Amino acid sequence: xxxxxxxxxxxxxxxxxxxxxxxxxxxxxxxxxxxxxxxxxxxxxxxxxxxxxxxxxxxxxxxxxxxxxxxxxxxxxxxxxxxxxxxxxxxxxxxxxxxxxxxxxxxxxxxxxxxxxxxxxxxxxxxxxxxxxxxxxxxxxxxxxxxxxxxxxxxxxxxxxxxxxxxxxxxxxxxxxxxxxxxxxxxxxxxxxxxxxxxxxxxxxxxxxxxxxxxxxxxxxxxxxxxxxxxxxxxxxxxxxxxxxxxxxxxxxxxxxxxxxxxxxxxxxxxxxxxxxxxxxxxxxxxxxxxxxxxxxxxxxxxxxxxxxxxxxxxxxxxxxxxxxxxxxxxxxxxxxxxxxxxxxxxxxxxxxxxxxxxxxxxxxxxxxxxxxxxxxxxxxxxxxxxxxxxxxxxxxxxxxxxxxxxxxxxxxxxxxxxxxxxxxxxxxxxxxxxxxxxxxxxxxxxxxxxxxxxxxxxxxxxxxxxxxxxxxxxxxxxxxxxxxxxxxxxxxxxxxxxxxxxxxxxxxxxxxxxxxxxxxxxxxxxxxxxxxxxxxxxxxxxxxxxxxxxxxxxxx
Numbered sequence: 340x341x342x343x344x345x346x347x348x349x350x351x352x353x354x355x356x357x358x359x360x361x362x363x364x365x366x367x368x369x370x371x372x373x374x375x376x377x378x379x380x381x382x383x384x385x386x387x388x389x390x391x392x393x394x395x396x397x398x399x400x401x402x403x404x405x406x407x408x409x410x411x412x413x414x415x416x417x418x419x420x421x422x423x424x425x426x427x428x429x430x431x432x433x434x435x436x437x438x439x440x441x442x443x444x445x446x447x448x449x450x451x452x453x454x455x456x457x458x459x460x461x462x463x464x465x466x467x468x469x470x471x472x473x474x475x476x477x478x479x480x481x482x483x484x485x486x487x488x489x490x491x492x493x494x495x496x497x498x499x500x501x502x503x504x505x506x507x508x509x510x511x512x513x514x515x516x517x518x519x520x521x522x523x524x525x526x527x528x529x530x531x532x533x534x535x536x537x538x539x540x541x542x543x544x545x546x547x548x549x550x551x552x553x554x555x556x557x558x559x560x561x562x563x564x565x566x567x568x569x570x571x572x573x574x575x576x577x578x579x580x581x582x583x584x585x586x587x588x589x590x591x592x593x594x595x596x597x598x599x600x601x602x603x604x605x606x607x608x609x610x611x612x613x614x615x616x617x618x619x620x621x622x623x624x625x626x627x628x629x630x631x632x633x634x635x636x637x638x639x640x641x642x643x644x645x646x647x648x649x650x651x652x653x654x655x656x657x658x659x660x661x662x663x664x665x666x667x668x669x670x671x672x673x674x675x676x677x678x679x680x681x682x683x684x685x686x687x688x689x690x691x692x693x694x695x696x697x698x699x700x701x702x703x704x705x706x707x708x709x710x711x712x713x714x715x716x717x718x719x720x721x722x723x724x725x726x727x728x729x730x731x732x733x734x735x736x737x738x739x740x741x742x743x744x745x746x747x748x749x750x751x752x753x754x755x756x757x758x759x760x761x762x763x764x765x766x767x768x769x770x771x772x773x774x775x776x777x778x779x780x781x782x783x784x785x786x787x788x789x790x791x792x793x794x795x796x797x798x799x800x801x802x803x804x805x806x807x808x809x810x811x812x813x814x815x816x817x818x819x820x821x822x823x824x825x826x827x828x829x830x831x832x833x834x835x836x837x838x839x840x841x842x843x844x845x846x847x848x849x850x851x852x853x854x855x856x857x858x859x860x861x862x863x864x865x866x867x868x869x870x871x872x873x874x875x876x877x878x879x880x881x882x883x884x885x886x887x888x889x890x891x892x893x894x895x896x
Contacts (some may be wrong), residue, residue, distance in 0.1 A: 373417025374399050376861075379409045381430040382869055386839045386854040398861040400490045401643075401889035406857055428884060429869040431835065432855050433591025433862030434805035435842025438734055438755045438795035440516070441585065441593055441617070442602045445577030446569055447482040447799070449622060450524060454511045455483035458490045462511065463503050470504045479504065480563055481511035484520065486554075486660075487766045495520050497553025502747055505554055510565055515800040517657035519560055529562045530610060538562075540680035543664075556662050557678050574605035579614030586886045586894040588804040591862040592618040594846060596701070596734065596797070597651050599624055606645055609627065616893040619621055620846040620860070622701055624653040625689060632692075638699040639847065643889075648846055649732060650693045653703035654681040654713060658737045658757065658779070659764050659800055661771075663705030665738060670772045676708075683712050690716040694731075695724055697845075701732035701755075716745050721750065730847060738771075739781050748788040753796040753845050756780045758808035758838070761824065762879075763801060765817020776824040782812050782837065783827045793845035794838045807871055809834045810878035820876075831870055831878075861890040 374397035383393040385406060397405040404413050416422065447453075452469045454462045462481070470479050486494035500522035508525035513517075521529075531551075537543060541559030544552045555563070569577075585593065587615045595602065598621040609615040621641075623631055628650045631637075640647045656662025656678040661669055664677035668716035686702065690713075693700045704713045709731060717731050733747070736754035747754060757780050761768075768776050771865035776782070785792035796803035812834040815822050829837070843853030852860045886894040 373420050374404060374412075374415040375419075376421045376423065377412055377416055378423045378425060378430065379412065380427055381425045381865075382427060383430045383855060384835065384869075385856065386432050386836060387856045389856075393855070395428045396855055398890040401861055401891075403855060403857050403861050404861055406855055410551075418597045424883075425865055425884075429866040430855070431589075431864050431866065431887070432839045432853060433864055433888065434589045434838050435592040435594075435794060435853065436585070436590055436618075436796050436798070436803055436805070437793035437845045438596050439798045439803055440596055440621075441595050441798070442574070442578060442580040442595060442605060444600070444799045445579075445581030446574060448580050449577050450480075450569065451572060452479065452481040452511075453483050454481035455485060455488075455514065457488060459493075459495055459499055460491075462489075462495060466500070466503045466509060466511075468734065470507050470509075472487050473507060475506040477507060478525075479507045479509045480565060481509075483514045484511040485514050486518075487574070487764075489627045494554070497522055497526075497551055500553060500569075508563075508565075513657075513660055515657040515659040516797075518554055518660045519563075519663055521555060521563060522553065525563055526551060526553075529564070531562055532800075533615065533800060535562075540678060542678060556660070557656055557680055569601075573610060574601060575608035575612055575614060578605050578609035579612070579704050582609070582614065582616045583894070584890070585803060585885060586616050588801065588806070589864040589866075589883050589886055589895070590617060590805060591864070591886065591888045591893075592620070592842065592852060594620040594622060594648055594842075596622050597653075598622055598626045598627065600627055600630075603627075610644060610766040615644060616888055618646075618852070618860075618888065620648040620848075622648045625650060625652045628693065628698075628828060632698070639695040643851065646834045649699035649701035651701045651703070651734065652681065652686075652689055653707050653734075654686060655679050655703070655709040657800070658705050658760065659767055661767065663735075663737060664708045665668060665706040665775075666708050667775075669770050671770070677706055679709060681712075683715065684718045686712055687719065690731075691720050691723075694720045694726065694729065697726075699730055699732065701734050703734040705735045705737040707738045707740060710739065710743050714743065714750070714752070717750055717752060718746070728847075730845070732793070732845065735795070737779050738775060739778055739784065744784055744788045744790070745783075747785075749791050752841075753791055753793050754785055754844065755793040756782065756785075757797055757801050758782075758794050759796055759801045759804070759811050761815045761827075762807060762811035762817055765819065765821055768817075777826050778880075779824060779827075781824075781827050782829050782833075786829065786833055791841050791844045792837060794842045804879065805838050806870070806881050806883075808838060810875060812837070813878070814875045816876065831875075835870075862888050867896075 544554040655664040840853040865884040
């Protein structure tokens, strides 16, 4: 046995012994003493710095119990051990998405109209079909709309939706989650007229003549009472739908951003029904925080499948919808600096309460102005009420600068920037410009400052596929091949570490997951090809052969 193999096989002997397995197990040992599952003949990219590469590993129950050479790991085979020969295939730890909205995405898939269709005409046809089976006066709701991806070269307007129906209020929600387009009937039902003013943190878009375009942003959407009713059975079913989709991409753990009371119930129901196949770190919505806090709960409550994470708030607009609050204006719009949705005092108040209560905190802050405000609150409360290793988070943390980077590093805060955006939303970055894009989704700058930057899709706003994320972070190329922010390109080694170990660190679970290490949860993915063996522009095309969570296969391609 080589020194490398010895470290991999014996280096975490205590963890192996705790599971009932030791390095001294012999082939064909007593029944029950061997591994439940062995994976051999692999190119195992462990993400464990102690043994970065291996050929094989063994699992007992839901844990890795040995990692090393084929010969050594085969020693743990017993009469009932399942052996998977991956025939030289590449194996990586289960991917982690540290900011996503799976419950809402799954429910949309079940109940609403997918308008990610690439043309206004096709969107209208899909909405007409739904309107035809919907009683007059009831809402028709579309989701996954993207204003820059229509072949007509323009966004959908109020008039486009009026052409579908004037008997139904209609809304198509932008996949970014911060804006929607409404028809005239929806404005009428909401009581919005020409004299209606923008509320704080919201905006009704108008044309040059002052007429509503139909687009509504941020808090102004609260004027519209769009029904979101669903049964507990539907919510649990939706969890199953999105779990299967995400497993097929290689995801094994997800941090749900903004978990409502009904979401907490849905995840428990899905687990009871056998539909939960993602490990969930559940960020509580600010609105649910008081009840959880008063019940004595805080970050960390739960188990390896369902765990309460941070309390989550949102302080500004969207990167993909071009509403985030910045110190400099959008390109071509000299008076548009974006939208703040919280004041500095509001941020101070929620941070103080949650921090003192022992919670991790996660605040959505895209623009540099908003990131500064969040850091002001984090720094103040750290001085007033010191806490070790709180790991407060900045969700999205899109536009940074050297001073913000210094403060984030000094405070030990965790940014969670979009990991597929540079690639998927490239046509939008024209509105930010080349200079800003050198400081957006700044994975390289975070790493250079020794900041544990987390992996985040924000699905539905961004695609959740981890392989697209690797490609996006490594190349910074959009669909057309244009590079946005070349200075922020990272190596494939770094991108893999972000999507595994950094994701685990963001939820205080780095001792439990994120690498193929003896003693950790047996979550892994088998890839059809090594991302090191294909062109960087083709990484997202690599197939997923198998996804395993806790030693159980949840997807097989």
